[in-house]
Amino acid sequence: MGHEGQDIFLKDMLVFLFAAGVIVPALRLIRVPAVAGFLVAGVVLGPYGLGTFEDIWAPVQFVTVGEPEAAEPFAELGILFLLFLIGLELSFTKLWRMKEAVFGAGVLQTTASATAIGAALWLFGMDPRAAAIIGLALALSSTAIVMQMLTSEHRATGPTGKTALGVLLFQDILVAPILILISFLSAESGGSILGDVFRALGEGLLALVVIIAIGRFAVRPVFRLAAEAGGRDFLMAVTLFTVIGAAVITASAGLSVALGAFLAGLLLGETEFRHQAEVDLDPFKGLLLGIFFMTVGMSVDLVVLVELAPLVLGGLAALIALKLVIAWTSTRLAGASRPAATEAAFLLAPAGEFAFVVMAAATSAGLLTTQQATPVTAIAGVSMLLIPVTSRLGQMLAKQTTSRPSEPPEPVSETDYTDRDGHVIVAGFGRVGRTIARVLAEANTDVVVIERDPTLVQQGRDSGWQISIGDAGRPEMLDAAGLAGASMIVITVDNATIAKRMVEAVRRKRPALPILVRARDPEHGRQLEAAGANHVIPDAIEAALQLSGRVLEEFGYAGETVRDLLAAEREEAYRTGTRETS
Known part of the structure; x- marks a missing residue:
């Protein structure tokens, strides 16, 4: 029992x-x-x-699910991870470049939408306070669904993604003031409104300063300590602590928990641990966001939809049409291109998950009756179900406006390798890896390095190399390093098991990609060739040849003669060496 x-x-x-x-x-x-x-x-x-x-x-x-509310904490974690991973994709420099979208399009779209919706409800006879709350609730769009779709379609860091993200970030920032406004408007609230507003702003600013200060001075040392002490397990723990800790700080100041997670991602995105954190959290983010989307679907009462069908459908059509026009106009005024504004408008037109939060708070405060809140939540829920449909419509319409000369491409982030083409991936940054990277760099070759040792990663970053901490044997890490566009991969690790696993991982994803591998001896080389390596260079053979050449030079042989002898011996060694143990 x-x-x-x-x-x-x-x-x-x-x-x-x-x-x-x-x-x-x-x-x-x-x-x-x-x-x-x-x-x-x-x-x-x-x-x-x-x-x-x-x-x-x-x-x-x-x-069936009997208690959907029990899944809400997991759904909240999904949203946190989503915003954290979005922050990893950006940087403070890139975010500053988005200021027109955040404080331009974001302010215009949210203010105009809330005003238009609230004014329309007021004209239809609704109480001004209730109309204002509903207007603010429906003006917000779905950060979780929109950014999840853009991320899965690899559009989150493109023009459309940045335009939509700018508006959504402003809306996330606005959630806390809306909830504060509800408490002001409720009959139970008292005290000085102006004083409460300044206190809330002060607490919010203090929270942001604390998060940024911790991120600037503590994130990299703590992550390096975790990596050196225990590898991935401790890194995962520190990553989770960073995400949830930042969310707790912003929540304690009355701000959105999603904002805290986003800031944590921005700060970690400036370090060499960005790709490792992204790879480790991505599966959890997908599953937890799935739970969130299911809880949204569970909130849709089919019986109420049937009973209030005319009101819900009419309100849904009016909401999407109104927000579509306002979002397109706002993003265009903020400088977005016509195709980006079109796609973003269709993504932002439906309502979002925070509408449920705002409506619940207003109902509890006595500002809305259940009869008023029910059709509004139904409209919000159905509109969120339509986001995949509106997204496709936006993309179709945007394609019709791209016949004009394309805009200059966005500058590529120094840590974003997924869109690279023709570069060489070097797995391992020890003495051999560093030598290969230097030779390639001298030949003006774009090099991306993956290394497991945090000390070597830090040394590489200090020297200006494009290097991330991670395991090249993991498919997700290879994707983050831009394997899809790489011209070849060079594996220099000296651990036989790890090297073989890396070769197998690369071969599964890119069957025709040239793979060059360092081997310890002929037997190791045979294993790597069986795993799919194209070219294997055994250390033992090369060391023996180099020493032999030095010996011959000491005996007085001419350089050309030495090179010919070594070339012949090298050919014979590579032809027979890998069969010595068979």
């Missing part, structure tokens, strides 16, 4: 995992986007979907 609550929780988590591992992949086979798949799964498996038949047929309870 005492375990009844735990049984329900475990059963609900099993349903969540079944949806993530079976239903959503099945929908992907018929080209349904993952976000839409999770939303649909939430509607079907939620208490307002199949859950309504539980009284008729009891076994339904085993395939």
Whole structure:
């Protein structure tokens, strides 16, 4: 009996995992986007979907979620990880370049949308306070869904992604003032409004200063200590501590937890640990965001939708049309190109997850009745379900406006290698790796280095190399290093097992990519060739040849004669050396 609550929780988590591992992949086979798949799964498996038949047929309870609110903490973590990973992709320099989008398009879009929606509701006879709250709630867009879609489509750091992100960041910053405003407007609030506003602003500014100061002076040393002491396990712990700790600091100051996670990503993105953190957190982010999208789907009451269908559908059409025009105009005025503004407008037109937070707070404060809040939350939920559809429409319309000369490409971040082309990846930055990198650099070759040792990574960064900490045997790390566009990869690690695993990982992703590997001896070289290496250079053979050449020179042989003898011996050694142990 005492375990009844735990049984329900475990059963609900099993349903969540079944949806993530079976239903959503099945929908992907018929080209349904993952976000839409999770939303649909939430509607079907939620208490307002199949859950309504539980009284008729009891076994339904085993395939539905009985307590969606139990998953909210996990859904919140998904949003934090998403904003953290977005921050990793950016930097303070790049964010400053986005100031027009954040404080230009963001302010224009949010203010105009809230004013237009609130004014329309007021003209229809709604109380001014309630109209203002609903206007602010519906003016916000979905950071979680929009950025997840842009990230999965590799558009988050492009013109569309930066335009949408600028508006969404301003909206995230605005969530706290909206909640403060609700407390001011509620009948129970008292005291000086002006004093509360200044106090809230002061606390928020202090929180931002604390996060930035910690990030500037403590993040890199702590991460280096974790890497040197225990590798990936400790790095994961420190990464989670950084994300959640920054979120706690901003939440304590009344700001959005998502803002704290984003700032933590920005700070870590300036270090050599960026790619390792991105690779480690990405699977967790996807699963936890899936839980969030399912909880959104579960909030859609199908019975209410049927009863209020005319009101919900009419409000939905008006909301999307109004915000579409305002978002497009705002982003264009802020300097976005016509295609980017079109795509961003269609992404920003639907409502967002914070609408549920604002509506719940306003209802609890007595500013809205349940009858007023129900259709608004239904409109917000359905509009979020339509984001994948509006995104596709935006892309289709944007393609019709790209016949004009293309705009100059965005400058590539010094730590963003995914769009590189023709570069050489060097796995390992010991003495051999450094020598190869220097030779390639002298030949004006673009080199990207992956190294597991944090000390070597720091030395490489201090010397100006494009280097990240990570394991080149992990497919995600290879993707982050730009394997898709690399011209070849050189593996210089001296650990036989690790080198073989790296060769196998590269060969699975790029069957035709040239792989050059350093081997300890002929037997090791044979194993690497069997794993898929194109060219294997055994240390033992090369060391023997170099010593032989020095001996011959000491005996007085001419340089040309020595080179000819070594060339012949090298050819014979490489021809027979890898078969000596067979």
